Amino acid sequence: MFQSANIPQTVSKELLQKRLPELREELLEVQHKLRENKAFATIILLAGVDGSGKGAAISRLYEWMDTRYLFCNAYHEERSESESARPNYWRYWRDLPARGETSIVFGSWYQEPLRDAVMGKIDDAELERQLSAINRFEKMLAYENILLLKFWFTLPKAEQQERLHDIEAKGKKGRNFIEEWSGAEHYRAAQTAGEKASLQTSTGYAPWFVIPSQDPDVRDLALAETIAQSMKKKLESGNGKPVSAPAVVTTLSQANAVDAIDLSATISKEEYKEELEELQDKMAYLTDRKRFKKFGFISVFQGNDAAGKGGSIRRLTRSMDPRNYKVHPIAAPSVEEKLHPYLWRFWRRLPKKGHSAIFDRSWYERVLVERVEGFCSEADWMRAYNEINAFEKELTDSGFILCKFWLAISEEEQLRRFKAREETAYKNYKITEEDWRNRLKWNEYAIAAGDMVDRTSTRYAPWTLISSEDKRYARIQVLRTTVNALEKAMKKKDKDKEI
Template sequence: MRVFQSAALPVSLSKADFKKLEPALRGDLLAAQLEMIASRAFSTVIVIAGVDGAGKNDAIARLHEWMDVRHLVCNAYGPPTREERHRPEMWRYWRDLPARGKTSIVVSSWYNDPLRDRVLGRDEQCVFEQRLSRINRFEALLAHEGVLVLKFWFSLGAVAQKQRLEAVRDGKARARRILTEWADIPHCADAQTVFQQAALATSTASAPWMVIPSEDPDARDLALGRSVQLAMAHRLKTEPGEPMAVPAAVAGVERRSPTEAIDLGASLDKERYDEELERWQRKLAHLVDRKAARKLPLVVVFEGNDAAGKGGAIRRVTWPMDPRRYRVHRIGAPSEEELAHPYLWRFWRAVPRKGQTAIFDRSWYGRVLVERVEGFCSEADWARAYNEINQFEAEMARAGALVVKFWLAISKEEQLARFKARQETPYKQFKITDDDWRNRLKWDAYAQAAGDMIDRTSTTEAPWHLVSAEDKRHARVTVLKTLCKRLKAAL
């Protein structure tokens, strides 16, 4: 396993040596934490894992003693709650990510269930490896988004572990401070093999495993504290590693924009529109009221050109739905709190539970559209985001969600006409802003970005549906019809 290159510390310490070393470590660790808090350049996630009886709780208590607890939280996870079972597997870990400047200690982390299921024979080896691959992608995403991921495995020999656990049972140890994550799994060669496989598969450059011998509690805690301090200090002096940027397009190959890929001449007359609208709204109401729909989280994403009619289409979708079972998220610029977290954090928090619908007016695709075009993020960030978004949507799909994505397209000429109409109509003036006019000047750049987005994120789990929105009536009916067909197939 890859081990962080920290200062060499002995496996055991005398009490006198511990008293000599502790003050300096405490000062260094607190100084590194306070500098991290002041800079808000990154957050830190400390994963504590290992065998029962190795002293994980005692070590966590030591960190709380040595660090500023106002910026430190411990998240310990048990079996998923009813609320969590209705969400993707990683949802509860995304929910609890610390903001920049903060530190989170994680116990019974995202490794717990994959390890347990493999040791107990619930998962085949191939499934176990797939789950470990998803963990690697999750941790790589965190590292790219400014999270320092530190993973510690507390090791303890079989004899020492048996003695400690027997002391707990006999009332000779502080039982309240013993973590028994693996009480139902015997200390056997098979379990150790699975633990080692996981560590080898998930010890990466951005999130290495650090093994800490735990026979001596004082030496264990000093090793943990010094490793955290050195990692923070190193991270404060460097920038997170930038991945290789993927070219936005092949040189010399002209990109067709989404507006060129569909027929913008499609339209509906008023009489036909009224008939079709009523028909598909009635159909949608029937589908979402079905018993099977109560087990299905529904995610509907609306993207498209400015003034393409996303708001109008959303209103026609929500009209036949029970307002208690849907929520519309209108996505604008991220708040200060959201900027302090990884990019996808605010969207993970909005993932609906079973039987609920989340409708996004703009979405996580802002990273590869407006943030890319306006230069609000680096090229490495938006180039990496295609894969991160695909993984995010795949996680929702694996949790049973139906993800339906619409791109509403209009021509440059129609957009100008709608902009002018908004300016001249008092009750529509709130819809037009200076940003809309500035974005219009970059029409070609946005068309290029949209083409790349659709090419790279239209997947089997979450395909894009391109909708001609030159005629609003046609767009609204097409959205309703497509949503009904996707729902019917899923149910």
């Protein structure tokens, strides 16, 4: 979820100076339109690590927006007498904005479940139960004409510590919203709980938007852009129910986890040969029938066209027993498949325990090609992130080891490979009109891939992003990641047995 969050993002002075006046105008305009037609209410919900500048961002918003239709509700951990004499959610209900209004929420309904999880007061099952209740509540809000925009402010750990240190040194104890449990000493626990919460509650009707908060300009611009665009889109889409937050493409530079892959990595021919042999031996050993029968291995390959998925897959499977694995090349769905839910064709291809399935393209096409080419609606691919996370959770919960690879190449390298394919007779089948067409949408695919990695990289099924500019380097990385994942899972199992 937070993969892109720690990548340093900047915005140029020029862009800021050009964009800011427009943006402020847009914000005022949507506010006034909404005030007139009263189509929905807006809630801007802020969460994230302590010290990330949520308060400062809101001060900025107050400067930019019409404060007559904007109000702020901060909820404290310690409840007032009148709050604690009533049910848990009473204070949030009390303060719901009317249609036409916008409210900003600090210390929302996420505060207590997160704090209790971080402090070890509730276990995983109870956290999950409370998050389900949140989902029910937020779904109701969507159906009842409330546009809920949820923002998660992130900061790398070192940066956070520095800031909190500064704050302490300056004696700013008067900060009016300190969540101690989200401070530096709980950084890791807070991140784990936060990730769990944000994944489970990033729904089609109320997705989380991650706000990288190292640079205040980036932070405030990302926040304001998302608000302006979401409200505008919602106003344009009319009164259809439920009101859900739309996908947003900001004018920011869109530095994301996929863009940030270092493409300079290489490996020498000698090293390659040596490592390849060693790793393939390990693969044969690890997926040996007898050892492997309690497991199952599922691998997903996505990446830029011509990044070398096929070659990597061949090296991965080289030493595996062909009776025990299958490679599934995924193209457009068949007529029969189109008559079923989009995940159906992947459920059908799931291997049995003891077996492996390698997917050359996968269910992620839903949020890549189907999103970019408009083969499904925005609402459809927005809800897909959550559905995919649930699907992969079920896979890993039932004993499957899941490795997801994104193979990346540069635009220039792709051009070289496309041309080489056209010129080489036996590679000719590999290049089509469609490949050239997709290439024209390079940026859109890059944004979709970045969103995908951010929204579907989970503890139980993380993405591995690999430079394939040097194909040999990529093949080794794929093999090494897989071997490590298998070894780790099997070691864990052995350990569990011992106990």
